[in-house]
Amino acid sequence: MGVTSHLAAPLPTPLPPLDDGGYWKDSTWQVLFALLDAAIPPIVVETALTDKKNQLKISEEEYNESYAHVREALTHPPDLDKFKEYLRARPSDNPRFLQNVRRVIATTPDSAKKKLEGALNTMTTRTGSLFFTGYCTPVQDQPLHIRQAVLQSWTKSYFGIWPILAKSIIALARKAFSQADPLYQQLIDYTDHPDSYRPGPGFDFKFMQFDNSEEPATVETDVVIVGSGCGGAVCAKVLAEAGHSVLVVDKGYYFPPSQLPMNQESGSHFLYEGNGLIQSDDTSMAILAGSCWGGGGTVNWSLSLQTQGFVRQEWANQGLPFFATAEFQRCLDRVCEYMGVSDAHIRHNHGSEVILNGSRKLGWMAKAEPQNTGGQEHYCGQCHFGCGSAEKQGPTVSWLPASAKAGAKFIEGFHASKVLFSEESGAKTAIGVEGTWLARDKDGGVSTPEANRVQRSVRIMAKKVIVSAGSLQSPLLLQRSGLKNRHIGRNLHMHPCNYVCARFHKDIKPWEGGIITSICSTFENMDGKGHGVKLETMNMVPYVMMSNFPWTSGLDFKIDALKYRNMNGYIALTRDRDSGYVFPDPVSGSPRVVYRASDFDRANAMTGVIALAKLCYIQGAEEIWAFIPGTQPFRRSKPRDVEGEKMDHGINDPSFVAWLESVEKAGNKPPITPFGSAHQMGTCRMASYEGEGVVDSHGKVWETRDLYVADASVFPSASGVNPMITNMAISDWIARGIAKELSLEKDKQ
């Protein structure tokens, strides 16, 4: 164990240098930034206008009203001078904002980048501009109020590329603003780490190193595990403790507690798949998946729920009787016990209390939910970018150190390109994994460009290969290895989420406190088959919420964003009956996702949105936003009825009922409605017969030998509960099977 250091803030993890953006013409960038300025514009009172083209003016009356509203609505309103400075500020004057945007574009998959480039280029010409904006003057030459009007008209349009274009541009602006605007963060009193930051002890991982050489390096082991996330880490411990030699590889890197939590920009880059910004092809779904040492376990929100009976029965009915056995329950209990999963030490934050107290007032079912925090109180909401205190018992804190103690070896920065097979005995027999190792730089950092770091091709020869690369990557690795089973990559379940957020007259600082410590389950079974929604709190690191926050105008957005300290956000987490698929981008090879919430699933999500709004209302929310395009926020006419105790009409308040109707009527149609997913499952589905899925009931890939998948991709369908514990329990089962088989094979030799 390393030492506990005395830092006031995590050590910074700098981003790698950015390319020069030369893949686009200057004029293309100009159009983009002209539109970004319109999304979050500099705003001044008309008498103070100094730049007609690049400032948005409003009347003194409107200005005064806005400030009066801010003073009324916020527990800690800025003084008038700060307010003026905030409204007048142009986010794109801030180099961090510019870089944030450029970094997103740089890492956008080529196909999407080309589409955006095409649209922006067309607008630079007079005819193109007329077509896109209704004006001959190219948009970058237009004054700000016209640019804003163009964005507004796009968002209101219901067909063609307009609403999607607007959505993408506004999302870019909101993300860069909430991640990188220092004045904004100062005004909402946000810092990127907990106030009482004290890094916990880190485990001193020893990663294998290789020299610089053209020749591939070769390593031998009993078992190689690709992916150090929840599935892989559990397998590593089980197999190492059973006495087998184990090698765990991950393309991500290890970051010790002294570097966690990272700030929003570095965290997105170093801890997440695709820089934290994977979208489904139709842009309807924003997808979060962990990619670092510890995978999703390093960033997850620590909610630790066991698989529910109706899901276990559904899987058993599909020919997988194991899920209905006491043996599976032992797997669940074993992983929970090991991580100290418990609800005994929870201190709820405001967001979780709204779910608990509100449900009680409405006669709904909600309870405190366990977390894997080693039986300790863990009042921290920023583990989304890694857990600095090391209280969260993620793979890097518990499973992987335990496997190290049992002799497991590790390689970070290793991207597995394919599984190696021998064809000798008729069936495809896995004999190892091939890939590329990317070393850290000379100073042990990971911020130096890849071209200036040692790269080495490495072959790992193994008796058993376990693929635990997560539901987006595991199927791609199997396909790259030449497997043709048509089920690989299909059956992608996502738990699509819609969002609701509310402002309370209370100093909340929503990013503080355990992320999800309570759930309302009243609407989890809408069809009698276990499909429905769970109502959960949202992680409130600002960009997570603000990237999707409703936008109707620059002024409204800027004013609403200021209320963040008094807000809480919620998700309607839907157990999806229907599914999509993942496939490799033909150019980059990275995962592309085709997924659109079906009418059936989004009707359930909508039920969740309405229910969440009711919870917020009954708990005294003064303003409620459903993230449903075309709707206005609900504003309570009689503010200050704190906690809803004095409400007379309750949720039957006619103005509230009318607002709910407007939300339902507007509907949550993809792609313009934002959906989010942090749970990807099912793309290497377990099935009892060859031809019905990718792996058998022991996790072995059909039609192969010695090749296994152990991660959330083997789920036969959506788990309904947040998937980590289900994933770990299945991985425990699969790993125990492999351990036994290996021992038998060793005995025979």
Ligand SMILES: Cc1cc2nc3c(=O)[nH]c(=O)nc-3n(C[C@H](O)[C@H](O)[C@H](O)COP(=O)(O)OP(=O)(O)OC[C@H]3O[C@@H](n4cnc5c(N)ncnc54)[C@H](O)[C@@H]3O)c2cc1C
């Ligand atoms: C923000 C967030 C919050 C979450 N919160 C919760 C929660 O509170 N409760 C809960 O139950 N679940 C939660 N989840 C979900 C949970 O973390 C995931 O379901 C789980 O991590 C999936 O585990 P996995 O084993 O399938 O893969 P992952 O944990 O995703 O690990 C896959 C690993 O494989 C590596 N990899 C991929 N491809 C390759 C390759 N070719 N070569 C080498 N390495 C590769 C990746 O870098 C990654 O580290 C959350 C997820 C996210 C993203």
Ligand SMILES: *[C@@H]1O[C@H](CO)[C@@H](O)[C@H](O)[C@H]1NC(C)=O
């Ligand atoms: C706006 O507020 C300022 C300062 O409080 C005041 O002097 C001015 O008269 C107000 N203007 C209007 C139009 O209400």
Ligand SMILES: *[C@@H]1O[C@H](CO)[C@@H](O)[C@H](O)[C@H]1NC(C)=O
């Ligand atoms: C989530 O975090 C907890 C605590 O850090 C960890 O034990 C668990 O393994 C993680 N889950 C996943 C899926 O990685």
Ligand SMILES: *[C@@H]1O[C@H](CO)[C@@H](O)[C@H](O)[C@H]1NC(C)=O
């Ligand atoms: C929830 O109820 C508890 C117990 O009555 C109370 O202490 C707490 O303040 C309430 N919280 C909210 C946010 O209403």
